[in-house]
Amino acid sequence: MATKEDFDKRNIIESISELWELLSPTEQEYLMENIRITCLHKNEIIYQTNEYPQFLMCLLKGKVKIHMDGVGGRDQIIRLINRKGLFGFRAAFAGEKYLNAASAFEDSVICMIPINVIKKLIVRNTALAIYFIKQLSTMLGIADVRTVNLTQKHIRARLAESLLSLKEKYGVNKDTLTLDISMSREDLANLSNMTTSNAIRTLSSFAQENIIAIDGKKIKIIDDEKLRNISEMG
CATH class of the missing domain: 2.60.120.10 (Jelly Rolls)
Known part of the structure; x- marks a missing residue:
């Protein structure tokens, strides 16, 4: 430190x-x-x-x-x-x-x-x-x-927006994909105004759709465009 x-x-x-x-x-x-x-x-x-x-x-x-x-x-x-x-x-x-x-x-x-x-x-x-x-x-x-x-966006859109906001605020690692911040599922849920269980399910759904990849607390945004579409759809 x-x-x-x-x-x-x-x-x-x-x-x-x-x-x-x-x-x-x-x-x-x-x-x-x-x-x-x-x-x-x-x-x-x-x-x-x-x-x-x-x-x-x-x-x-x-x-x-x-x-x-x-x-x-x-x-x-x-x-x-x-x-x-x-x-x-x-x-x-x-x-x-x-x-x-x-x-x-x-x-x-x-x-x-x-x-x-x-x-x-x-x-x-x-x-x-x-x-x-x-x-x-x-x-x-x-x-x-x-x-x-x-208050108005659905769960998927809220989580997508949070991930994009983290990318904009903190950037990505040298691989150009991994967010330069490690967040627990609870913190990500608290940032997105949802329960931890909903955050876990939604992240898993994004991963299955090849929009993101998850490695512990590290998240890679693979398909930025799809994530933005989800966020904008509300």
Whole structure:
């Protein structure tokens, strides 16, 4: 696992480049003085529901899942964060506790910026304020589309969409087919709003139709076009 020492100033700036470029040299120096690096093991909790937000977070390495308890305590994965992704700030700007939780999907390294530091910078920097308005607006749009898809699409379409989304977010390995993320059947089900048994059956069905190939937690997308057709059919 990477250590804090593996991430110097250059690594951090590269990961928060969009935000960094909006700041003056003085603001950049102030930001760097307040940044802290945290290393997490797989499944380690980053923040929990009902906690007060203290940091804006940027993922430097690894993968993070945002999730919350649904009906009957069933876990629902809201979204997955990939490298350079910002998260954990919506509740702070709303002035409320976290409605969801975040945990490391695999060993991860996170850049943590105190929310009060971000707020001070926003007061001074209009361009930074507009940047965060855009971030929140984009998140809202994605959430609207995802809500409709998870509630109206059939099981096969939901799972197909999840697999395509994982391919778009994390890419594939050197073989150009295998998704660059290993997910348990339960996690894939929680991402697709279905039971684990339905996820297992649907994956098996896709494999029998030669749309995907399964090797433990690894999934190869063999026929991208068929998978997209299934997703679009709803």
